[in-house]
Amino acid sequence: MEKESKNTWDKTNSWSVELELLREIIVKTQLVTTNKWGGEVYTFNGKNVVGIGGFKNYFTIWFFNGVFLKDAKNVLVNAQEGVTKSLRQWRFYSKDELDEKLILAYIDEAIENEKLGMKLAPAKKQTIISDFFQNELKADLELKKGFEKLTPGKQREYVEYIDTAKREETKVTRMEKIKPMIISGIGFNDKYK
Structure with missing residues (x-):
């Protein structure tokens, strides 16, 4: 059938x-x-x-x-x-x-x-930087400058990476890992793009 x-x-x-x-x-x-x-x-x-x-x-x-x-x-x-x-x-x-x-x-x-080209523009995503991340940026001027040079999307990738850690120790470890990348202007997921 x-x-x-x-x-x-x-x-x-x-x-x-x-x-x-x-x-x-x-x-x-x-x-x-x-x-x-x-x-x-x-x-x-x-x-x-x-x-x-x-x-x-x-x-x-x-x-x-x-x-x-x-x-x-x-x-x-x-x-x-x-x-x-x-x-x-x-x-x-x-x-x-x-x-x-x-x-x-x-x-x-x-x-x-x-x-006429009428279309809805995608809503802009607001990056909310946690206190932990904000304190790291305040403590390290080079890190702050590097972070500010990143596109909003790349900034969100880093913020999310840090903020998804549950324990403070994990946040600290992750931050140490990503600092050189941020300073170098490398996006967190650039290796996958």
């Missing part, structure tokens, strides 16, 4: 007709069809704009930068509140809900947003 093939973005294989209808709408735009992460993604100038997929209770079109869409009809949802920053889904529960004109309007707006 042959197993039925399963698209990873049509979790139940029960939305094939509906997904085909979405495809027929999307191909009327200037988007280019690609396959990424086991599913269909539609791009403009190599940038992800929309994707489609089927799940247990609904099928969907998602907009990679949907946070910028006006969403006048209030149809978009954040699939993972607090996790997903810019992606928005438009969920459908029946092919009768597909309004080609409205879907095309949303896609056209998404394409225009892509042309």
Whole structure:
């Protein structure tokens, strides 16, 4: 008995007709069809704009930068509140809900947003330096100068390395190990890059 093939973005294989209808709408735009992460993604100038997929209770079109869409009809949802920053889904529960004109309007707006280069900038991570690390920097001017020359990412690597030690003795041992690296401007994980 042959197993039925399963698209990873049509979790139940029960939305094939509906997904085909979405495809027929999307191909009327200037988007280019690609396959990424086991599913269909539609791009403009190599940038992800929309994707489609089927799940247990609904099928969907998602907009990679949907946070910028006006969403006048209030149809978009954040699939993972607090996790997903810019992606928005438009969920459908029946092919009768597909309004080609409205879907095309949303896609056209998404394409225009892509042309304008609209995207969320990643949140800047704040490096919080522990008292232990701060005291080491105050005690050694050369270490402080070396640390300040490092990029914020490299600084975080060192701070994390020290702060993950539970015992004070381990922190001291680790600090002695990394001092020459910091002074030399070497990142903690540079040997792996």
